[in-house]
Amino acid sequence: xxxxxxxxxxxxxxxxxxxxxxxxxxxxxxxxxxxxxxxxxxxxxxxxxxxxxxxxxxxxxxxxxxxxxxxxxxxxxxxxxxxxxxxxxxxxxxxxxxxxxxxxxxxxxxxxxxxxxxxxxxxxxxxxxxxxxxxxxxxxxxxxxxxxxxxxxxxxxxxxxxxxxxxxxxxxxxxxxxxxxxxxxxxxxxxxxxxxxxxxxxxxx
Numbered sequence: 001x002x003x004x005x006x007x008x009x010x011x012x013x014x015x016x017x018x019x020x021x022x023x024x025x026x027x028x029x030x031x032x033x034x035x036x037x038x039x040x041x042x043x044x045x046x047x048x049x050x051x052x053x054x055x056x057x058x059x060x061x062x063x064x065x066x067x068x069x070x071x072x073x074x075x076x077x078x079x080x081x082x083x084x085x086x087x088x089x090x091x092x093x094x095x096x097x098x099x100x101x102x103x104x105x106x107x108x109x110x111x112x113x114x115x116x117x118x119x120x121x122x123x124x125x126x127x128x129x130x131x132x133x134x135x136x137x138x139x140x141x142x143x144x145x146x147x148x149x150x151x152x153x154x155x156x157x158x159x160x161x162x163x164x165x166x167x168x169x170x171x172x173x174x175x176x177x178x179x180x181x182x183x184x185x186x187x188x189x190x191x192x193x194x195x196x197x198x199x200x201x202x203x204x205x
Contacts, residue, residue: 020047023191024174033067034174035189051110053158056168063155064173067124070150071182074198093200101155113176114155120146131188145186152177
């Protein structure tokens with residue numbers, strides 16, 4: 001049985017932020033694509049513990065869409081890195097693209113997952129409308145940001161949440177997307193990302 005290193009914190013007491021830690025809200029709702037209603041409890045994982053887990057595909061070949069946005073820096077960095085060659089390798093880092101799916105590996109921590117980036121569609125826009133309701137000012141600000149951004153769709157991730165079960169939990173999907181996501185998430189109820197790929201992917205000079 002693989003060792004699970006899980007830290008759960010009470011948000012009102014303190015929070016844990018670091019480039020080496022990924023946080024999601026514990027009460028994330030699968031019905032609302034991972035949005036947390038109360039934002040009280042955190043599930044926090046050190047990236048170094050991902051070597052204890054295995055990578056599993058999502059049940060659907062279409063992957064799982066999330067409302068987590070990526071930084072423009074990451075999107076254009078991926079475009080530049082893979083413009084002439086669908087594979088990029090540097091030290092322990094590898095990323096490749098087949099069709100619209102990226103496959104990322106960091107061998108230093110045995111982190112591996114697959115994802116896609118896409119413009120937000122009706123599902124995301126409808127979610128924003130539900131979350132903000134009659135708050136037109138904030139709704140417009142969030143919607144404008146989303147329309148200028150890309151959201152993450154996960155195709156494979158590490159079985160962090162339920163390591164004893166050979167399936168990918170929705171929280172696993174959310175954790176993976178949060179690793180990719182930009183450090184400030186505009187949508188209320190979505191935890192900020194780590195923007196890990198922007199940090200580790202280096203464009204050759």
